[in-house]
Amino acid sequence: MKISADIYSKRQLPTVGAESVSYELKTKNVFLIFSLVFLASCSAAKYGTIPLSSSPQVPTLAVKTLERPVEKPIFRPAIPSFQNEQPTSGFQELKGERRHITASWYGPDFHGKPTACGELFNMHALTCAHKEYPFGTKLRVVNSLNSKEVECIVTDRGPFIAGRDLDLSYAAAKRIDLIGPGTSKVMIEPLGRDLRYVKYIRYGVSNGVLTIQIGSFKDESNAKRLKMALELHYKNAYIMEANVGGSKYYRVRLGKYNSKGDASRVGTALAEEGYNVLITKFEQQI
Numbered sequence: 177m178k179i180s181a182d183i184y185s186k187r188q189l190p191t192v193g194a195e196s197v198s199y200e201l202k203t204k205n206v207f208l209i210f211s212l213v214f215l216a217s218c219s220a221a222k223y224g225t226i227p228l229s230s231s232p233q234v235p236t237l238a239v240k241t242l243e244r245p246v247e248k249p250i251f252r253p254a255i256p257s258f259q260n261e262q263p264t265s266g267f268q269e270l271k272g273e274r275r276h277i278t279a280s281w282y283g284p285d286f287h288g289k290p291t292a293c294g295e296l297f298n299m300h301a302l303t304c305a306h307k308e309y310p311f312g313t314k315l316r317v318v319n320s321l322n323s324k325e326v327e328c329i330v331t332d333r334g335p336f337i338a339g340r341d342l343d344l345s346y347a348a349a350k351r352i353d354l355i356g357p358g359t360s361k362v363m364i365e366p367l368g369r370d371l372r373y374v375k376y377i378r379y380g381v382s383n384g385v386l387t388i389q390i391g392s393f394k395d396e397s398n399a400k401r402l403k404m405a406l407e408l409h410y411k412n413a414y415i416m417e418a419n420v421g422g423s424k425y426y427r428v429r430l431g432k433y434n435s436k437g438d439a440s441r442v443g444t445a446l447a448e449e450g451y452n453v454l455i456t457k458f459e460q461q462i
Contacts, residue, residue: 265372267314272366277341279317279362281349282334290398291332292405293373293450294391298345305332305343307408311450312373313366317344319352320361326351329370333405375447377440380456386439387458390451391428392418399426406430410446416461432458 293311406413433439
């Protein structure tokens with residue numbers, strides 16, 4: 177029996193060498209890498225990834241800072257230097273000690289005449305005379321009998337009657353029903369001082385033997401009242417007569433000083449109290 181050679185014969189298949197297989201694998205790997213790179217580039221373009229360094233800047237709003245206004249210091253008046261030829265103004269508050277004293281009043285007989293501070297007395301103004309308080313001191317005065325009260329300014333010295341401590345103007349006395357009785361026990365309380373009454377020193381001369389002039393009047397009675405007011409606290413007050421342009425004047429003066437410094441020390445105390453002060457040449461009285 178003849179067997180077909182095709183069935184029994186060994187058929188030679190073509191063989192692929194190792195180099196062929198390696199080349200094929202390399203080709204496939206290169207293709208895969210290019211595919212991945214392409215997909216990555218497409219993905220980046222599609223989603224628009226932006227690097228952090230190029231992010232847009234968010235605009236900042238300028239905030240205006242509100243400045244608080246500077247508070248001005250509250251100014252409290254003080255006693256000035258009397259070398260400055262400028263009077264002071266303002267009111268200096270001061271709570272003083274309450275006192276119980278005897279008050280009286282004065283009116284028509286002195287209306288229009290000069291007070292110790294230099295003002296003309298007005299019986300219809302709320303003023304008073306006291307022996308100690310500086311001119312310009314505001315006093316609260318309460319009538320001990322009826323509790324009525326008034327505030328008045330010290331502009332004068334007095335009273336000069338024993339047993340009396342305060343002279344009220346007619347208007348002030350009327351407010352507390354003191355006109356009829358004439359005198360009454362009162363309570364007084366200092367409230368402060370009007371600094372317009374603080375005076376400054378004026379100099380006529382500043383060399384040689386000096387004196388202090390506080391007032392000059394044609395009416396001798398006005399000069400005598402001012403001299404009495406000064407004698408409450410100062411020594412060596414005197415009245416000097418002078419003829420000016422054919423008119424006689426009565427000059428109220430105080431002391432004899434050998435230097436400007438000595439005269440200025442006393443003059444400062446007088447000016448602070450509220451007197452008009454002129455330092456001038458001392459003249460021997462005849």
